Amino acid sequence: MSDRGEIAVLLATAYRVMVDDLHRHLATVGHAGLRPAHGFAFQYLSRHPTATAVELGAHLGVTKQAATQLVDELTRLGYVTREAHPTDRRARTVRLTERGWDCIEKVVAYWAQAERRWAETVGADRLTVVRDALRAYVADAPGGLRPTW
Amino acid sequence: MSDRGEIAVLLATAYRVMVDDLHRHLATVGHAGLRPAHGFAFQYLSRHPTATAVELGAHLGVTKQAATQLVDELTRLGYVTREAHPTDRRARTVRLTERGWDCIEKVVAYWAQAERRWAETVGADRLTVVRDALRAYVADAPGGLRPTW
DNA sequence: TCCAAGTAGTCAACTTACTTGTCGAAAAGA
DNA sequence: TCTTTTCGACAAGTAAGTTGACTACTTGGA
Numbered sequence: 386m387s388d389r390g391e392i393a394v395l396l397a398t399a400y401r402v403m404v405d406d407l408h409r410h411l412a413t414v415g416h417a418g419l420r421p422a423h424g425f426a427f428q429y430l431s432r433h434p435t436a437t438a439v440e441l442g443a444h445l446g447v448t449k450q451a452a453t454q455l456v457d458e459l460t461r462l463g464y465v466t467r468e469a470h471p472t473d474r475r476a477r478t479v480r481l482t483e484r485g486w487d488c489i490e491k492v493v494a495y496w497a498q499a500e501r502r503w504a505e506t507v508g509a510d511r512l513t514v515v516r517d518a519l520r521a522y523v524a525d526a527p528g529g530l531r532p533t534w
Numbered sequence: 535m536s537d538r539g540e541i542a543v544l545l546a547t548a549y550r551v552m553v554d555d556l557h558r559h560l561a562t563v564g565h566a567g568l569r570p571a572h573g574f575a576f577q578y579l580s581r582h583p584t585a586t587a588v589e590l591g592a593h594l595g596v597t598k599q600a601a602t603q604l605v606d607e608l609t610r611l612g613y614v615t616r617e618a619h620p621t622d623r624r625a626r627t628v629r630l631t632e633r634g635w636d637c638i639e640k641v642v643a644y645w646a647q648a649e650r651r652w653a654e655t656v657g658a659d660r661l662t663v664v665r666d667a668l669r670a671y672v673a674d675a676p677g678g679l680r681p682t683w
Numbered sequence: 684t685c686c687a688a689g690t691a692g693t694c695a696a697c698t699t700a701c702t703t704g705t706c707g708a709a710a711a712g713a
Numbered sequence: 714t715c716t717t718t719t720c721g722a723c724a725a726g727t728a729a730g731t732t733g734a735c736t737a738c739t740t741g742g743a
Contacts, residue, residue, distance in 0.1 A: 390645025392652075392661070393552055395668040400549035402672055403542055422700085439720060451701055453721070475709045475720040496539025503541075506674060507667045512541070514663045518656045519544040523551055525655060571729085588691055600730055602692065624691045624738045 437476045586625045
């Protein structure tokens with residue numbers, strides 16, 4: 386179980402290490418209490434400024450109730466606010482606060498730094514190979530995203 | 535959020551795709567009902583034939599109660615059996631059944647095949663680079679394994 | 684050899700992050 | 714207009730973990 390198919394184990398471990406490191410880091414820069422699930426919510430909200438909770442749920446692949454709970458939690462933590470929807474009086478849009486944007490910036494900065502460190506140990510050219518190979522793998526694969534971190 | 539630090543997103547997505555594909559495949563070869571968490575239990579049990587539930591829990595990073603529940607479930611599904619511990623009358627060892635070993639074999643075979651397919655699209659030499667780079671990443675990282683799939 | 688401390692596993696209650704189901708209010712399509 | 718759909722709220726249930734307390738057995742030291 387360690388030669389053939391080793392990449393699967395490595396992939397799982399690398400993923401885990403990355404997520405753990407990120408959250409450990411975030412906790413030290415004023416963003417404790419975030420769970421992996423929040424990451425993709427942030428990513429979606431950052432490029433869909435008028436998204437509703439239901440929309441967000443659809444993107445994350447969870448029910449609207451779960452999405453509502455997530456938004457409740459992010460609201461309580463100060464990362465998003467709910468505002469009246471411009472055209473639909475049933476709906477409310479979910480908007481990132483300044484604190485939300487700050488967190489996103491810090492995630493991006495941390496990943497960029499982690500990537501630089503990795504490039505230092507294995508070489509930038511090799512890291513490019515990794516990136517391309519991963520792109521090929523996920524492009525090839527069937528179906529829905531929903532990375533669930 | 536897509537150039538610098540893109541590898542983080544790719545890693546998360548690739549992991550997700552891999553796990554989903556694996557479980558979809560397992561369901562088609564007579565091993566439906568398995569959850570990601572079972573994978574590492576199998577891996578550990580395959581190389582620690584006299585492991586107890588508590589030991590397994592320590593390896594997986596969960597409480598003994600959670601480990602016991604996991605073993606209950608695997609027993610019910612026919613993947614493991616509990617047997618008297620050879621020297622400790624408090625303890626019971628958890629042993630893989632034939633069905634358990636069959637599942638492990640199928641996982642290994644599937645990963646090997648997935649790796650071959652991947653190598654076909656990106657080239658075997660590039661896949662070696664990926665493997666080495668991932669090894670370097672997880673080796674570099676601090677601390678506990680516990681991939682939690 | 685006995686006793687205190689430690690450990691394997693069980694039972695019970697609670698927490699978290701979801702799920703399904705139902706509903707009122709508003710929107711949208713025929 | 715009228716029917717159907719959709720947004721979000723409320724309620725209850727489930728799955729997979731947690732902490733805490735307990736019994737049965739083991740172990741190591743006085």
